[in-house]
Amino acid sequence: MPLALLAALAASLGLHAVALFVPDVELTPADEALPVTVEVTLQPRRAPVAPPAVQKPVPPKKPVAKQVPVPPLAPVSASAESSVPTATAAVGGAAAGDALPAKPQQATASPELSSPELPPRGTIIYVVMSGDGTTLIGSAEQRWEMTGDRYRIVSVMETSGLAALVKPVRVETESSGSLSEHGLQPERYVSRRVGKERVDEALFDRAAGVVRFGRGGEAALPEGAQDLLSFNYQLGWLAKTGDMAIATGRKLGTYRLELLGKEWLETPYGSIWTLHFRASGETTTEVWLASEQYLLPVKIRHIDKKGERYEQIVQNMDIATP
Numbered sequence: 001m002p003l004a005l006l007a008a009l010a011a012s013l014g015l016h017a018v019a020l021f022v023p024d025v026e027l028t029p030a031d032e033a034l035p036v037t038v039e040v041t042l043q044p045r046r047a048p049v050a051p052p053a054v055q056k057p058v059p060p061k062k063p064v065a066k067q068v069p070v071p072p073l074a075p076v077s078a079s080a081e082s083s084v085p086t087a088t089a090a091v092g093g094a095a096a097g098d099a100l101p102a103k104p105q106q107a108t109a110s111p112e113l114s115s116p117e118l119p120p121r122g123t124i125i126y127v128v129m130s131g132d133g134t135t136l137i138g139s140a141e142q143r144w145e146m147t148g149d150r151y152r153i154v155s156v157m158e159t160s161g162l163a164a165l166v167k168p169v170r171v172e173t174e175s176s177g178s179l180s181e182h183g184l185q186p187e188r189y190v191s192r193r194v195g196k197e198r199v200d201e202a203l204f205d206r207a208a209g210v211v212r213f214g215r216g217g218e219a220a221l222p223e224g225a226q227d228l229l230s231f232n233y234q235l236g237w238l239a240k241t242g243d244m245a246i247a248t249g250r251k252l253g254t255y256r257l258e259l260l261g262k263e264w265l266e267t268p269y270g271s272i273w274t275l276h277f278r279a280s281g282e283t284t285t286e287v288w289l290a291s292e293q294y295l296l297p298v299k300i301r302h303i304d305k306k307g308e309r310y311e312q313i314v315q316n317m318d319i320a321t322p
Contacts, residue, residue: 116294118236121145122319124296126312127268128157133311137163140312142297144233151184152176153229170194175229177204182224183237189227190214191249200249202227211247219252221245232287235277236295255279263288265299268315272298293317 121144128138140157158170172194177187189202201214204221211225212218225245226234234244241257260276265288274288275295288299298314 118144118146118233119294119319119321120147122296122317124298124314125316126300127315129311129313131309133309133313136161137310138169142229142232146179149179150177151179151230153233155229168195173229175227177230184226184230184234186225186227186230186247189229189247189249191228202247202249202252204247211252213250215250217251219247221252222254225252232297232300235287235289235297241277262291267298267313269298269317272314274298290314294319 123141123143126140126142127136128140129135130137138157138159140155142153142155144151144153153175155173156170158164159168170193171191173189173191175184175186175189178185185204185206186202187204187206189204191200192198199214203212203214204225205212206221209221210218211221222245225247227247231244231246235257238257241259243254243256245252245254247253256279258278260278263274263276265272265274272288272293273291275291276286276288278284278286284301284303286299286301287297289295290298296317296319298317300312301309302311303309
């Protein structure tokens, strides 16, 4: 390959990577988006309920026979908790330009829409593609943990292969807050660009009814507001589509969600029935939720103002059973 062509390809991948991993993703406000044409009929997820207190049994006055106490069950190991088989391919094992692998299988009947309780913890690993979905430019990992009425979601995205050689990028984001019958209620969202002095933060002050930004400024906090990371998991709590306020580390905007329907999705992890959501306008963000895997986000697509497309596609999931 001529040196000039190779340099042009490398520069293109570098620009794609930079655009993808910049955390301040913008969607078009609801008043500029397409109208909602389909509504979700999910049943909202159950609110976390504390287990009832165990009362000590009163022994009988005249026991017929001595009762031997039953020893408690041994704790389940972390490896045994996974309810989904792991994929054998490694995220960073492919080079830029590799075709997206898939494991096709015969489609099964479309499952009924449901909104199961989110597992207490788990990890999703994605390959990150650009263009037509065949060029690998990086990887992403999202981890969540639900403890009582609290949640925490952490995401790490970084370039790999040729894109990493041209422009190494690593972005870490975190969302934390409380859980209620309405789902996730973020309290803090932070995004860090590793290697640069760039930290964006949003603090949700529900008592005061405002969201405050780390670089200054604040905005009124609507009911049900989310951040860029919690948004992907909050979709499973929705009873119907509509407007949603989403905060980045710099501002808050209101966006309109549209459900496109059920889709049979081919991924490196396998074939998955999904619900396909879209928020469209000047830019477009789409999320595919796995119908039979707790409505977890298994594919995320962003199309920017210039029409460039970037996708996160599930490669592996490790889920702890509720």
